[in-house]
Amino acid sequence: MQEPTINALVSPEGSLEILSNHEVNRLKDRSEGGLYRLFRQCALAVLNTGVETDDCKALMEAHADFDVHLVPQPRGLKLELVNAPAHAFVDGEMLRAIREHLFSVLRDIIYSHSIPQSASGFRRDDPEDLTNLVFHVLRNARVLEAGRQPDLVVCWGGHSISHDEYQYSKEVGHQLGLRGLSIITGCGPGAMKGPMKGATIAHAKQRVKNGRYIGITEPGIIGAEAPNPIVNELVIMPDIEKRLEAFIRCGHGVIVFPGGVGTAEEILYLLGILLHPDNADLPFPVVFTGKQENAEYFEMIDKFIRNALGDEAAKKYEIIIDDPVRVAQTMKKGMKDVETFRRAMQDAYYFNWMLKIDPVFQLPFHPNHENMRDLELHRDQPVHLIAANLRKAFSGIVAGNVKEDGIRQVQARGPFEIAGDPTLIKPLEAMLAQFVAQNRMKLPGSSAYHPSYRIVSEAD
Template sequence: MTLARVDAEVAPIGTLEALSRAEAAMLLDRGHGGLHGLFRDCALAVLNCGNETDDGKELLDRYADFDIRLIPRERGIKLDIRNAPASAFVDGRMIVGIQEHLFAVLRDVVYLGEEIRNAVRFDEATSEGTTDIVFHLLRNAGILKPTLHPKLVVCWGGHSIGRDEYEYTKHVGYQLGLRGLDICTGCGPGAMKGPMKGAAIAHAKQRFDGRYLGLTEPGIIAAEAPNPIVNELVIFPDIEKRLEAFVRVGHGFIVFPGGVGTAEEILYLLGILLHPDNADLPFPLIFTGPASAEAYFRQIDAFIGAILGVEAQRRYKIIVDDPERVARELKTGIQAVREFRKDKHDAYNFNWSLKIDHDFQQPFQPTHANMRALDLHRDQPPHRLAAQLRRAFSGLVAGNVKADGIREIERHGVFEIRGDADIMATMDTLLKSFAAQRRMKLSGKAYTPCYRII
């Protein structure tokens, strides 16, 4: 089947209306050091909004003839787009929300190339330097609003969820929105879209100007295109900085049912909260879903208890089938966050007090060698074991949906994951349950594992 395609010239909306000659040259450069390839792939993902696919390689292959070229002009810029998905246009004009997302991508790719990669002031080899990069990317995107009181709820969960779970995320988002809370997600479909959709209705009823913040990164954006409700979009260079941005800007956290990506987020967050320096930090965290998801959360809770212990289980509440209670608990928890930040003279818009070990910040490349070398053994503190487990699940996300990870599996076979026998057995049980519940992929095909537990 031939997919409908559109050619167009598009002007910016609201962001990055002019570029320097050096920035334009980087975007036009199709060589190894240029930004054209990165910008092209992220732009295609944004233009694919609404078309269900969670296979980054499949999307890039399907639109291999897609191209986007900068048209430099003295009075501003335009983008020349060739063979774009027709779904991004109405009567020949690009949908405004998608156009905003496209230029948010341009803004962040340019800033990453010009200000971050080439700046000697950012030392990514240190924890502080990495946090500075996250801060500057958020500030450049206009996300850090110093006058707003804490009210941003980060919602995590799967892109491949059942209809009842999706409807539940909307109900929770609605209850949050009625209480004046804003939503931040990974910006894709499923549990990333539902809370925003519910909150948008509630905000309209309450006459609030809602914020729907989406945080993503180049490796995942093709598999999880920003949903059209997102009105603030930021692209981070890697998953580690994206995850740090979530925990720095969020004031309360909800985890809906999901798969390996959600497990990665849970392990990241619990690993940070288990650090001794964060023991007294208020951090509202709720796992929730409809009644049909109760068994799923029992599995997650058992996995956490078996591997990270009771202390990790104390850092969250599980609330099943009660959206109103979830919203009330978050509202109360966020008030405690506000009082704590006020007492500590910490910013409301960026959690500087949170201690994040460099283990959680270093980019992990999911190669076969790196996956085999993971230290999945108990002879280490729980927060360090969580960091290693987080990398294991990050590798599985790459093997499932990221173009580079899928190619790695095609070339060298499945990833091998090794560690202590009890850890491996517990992990294997969890992963098999995800596959049985169809939490691994959107497609109706039977899931083919990208890993082998040893």
């Protein structure tokens, strides 16, 4: 049955009302270097808020007749939507949250593609330039608030989780909100929505008027994880590496709920950075948490980390099982430690400039069959590089699972092959098998999962 659609003319909601002729032309440009396809894909994802799908390719194909046009107006611009999903509207009017998100997409796509062209001497392989790009995109989105004390908790976890796991993430968010803390997530469903929903209720109880529910995403993932409607500050970073850097530059601590390969990618990114010697004394609270039935899951994660990165990596996080109050108290104390340290070091509360990020974590990794097979998954390298390359392996699996380009590559050439040192690869294979068995690769109710990866021996 064909889903109902609507044609509409939509006015901006506070994000971006004026574009130059050059920007308009780039958004209309349907060639390889133009921004039309990217903008259309992200706009369609936002309009599908609340729809349970994690297949970006299927979403694009299901709405092949959707189109979006920029309509110049004497006082700014409007967006003309053709065959837009009807569930984004109520009585013919677009939901306000979705309208905000739609123009956030427009704002960030325009801005992130303008900086490299307009900034004199900008280099895509320079660590300082890349961090500045992250900073400028966040500042342009008005995420960075000077003078506000540390209160942003990054919550990571799976989009494909059980109802009980979702309820637990919501209760943790509730306890965080009762203590005046705000939430940053990847903005999608599951463990990304739960903490925000819990925090909104707690903020209402505490009469917190300025609660923040920040969602940070990127074009490759937004179609699989459409922003949930609780997000009141949406940011679209240019790629996954800048998205991850944005999380830990503007967040003050991290909570990890159960998840799949995307969550594993985030964990390895974070630990690889915290293990850098320059970050040894930098306070950054990290808690892994879930219900009692998730205890074995975190034992598996902990065992994998200790095997791959050593016991020193395990000192960077605390595992708290089935105790939302203790999780929130730990984060609240961590916020105080961060505030004390930043004040002593005269570092900004709103952006963690002191955090040292090795370029290997910043340069974009493009998952394809050649790059995945060539990953250096061996022990004869510094521990942070082991973390970085394992992170890339998980990133490639995420691409093959839910990103349009990755799905097409796997369909055309078969699963990505991953090879390396058996002492790294065998535990990786075992953990991935558990993710599949626990339905953490795809949303419940999706078609049977067909692995986007294949573990091979180095001799193959």
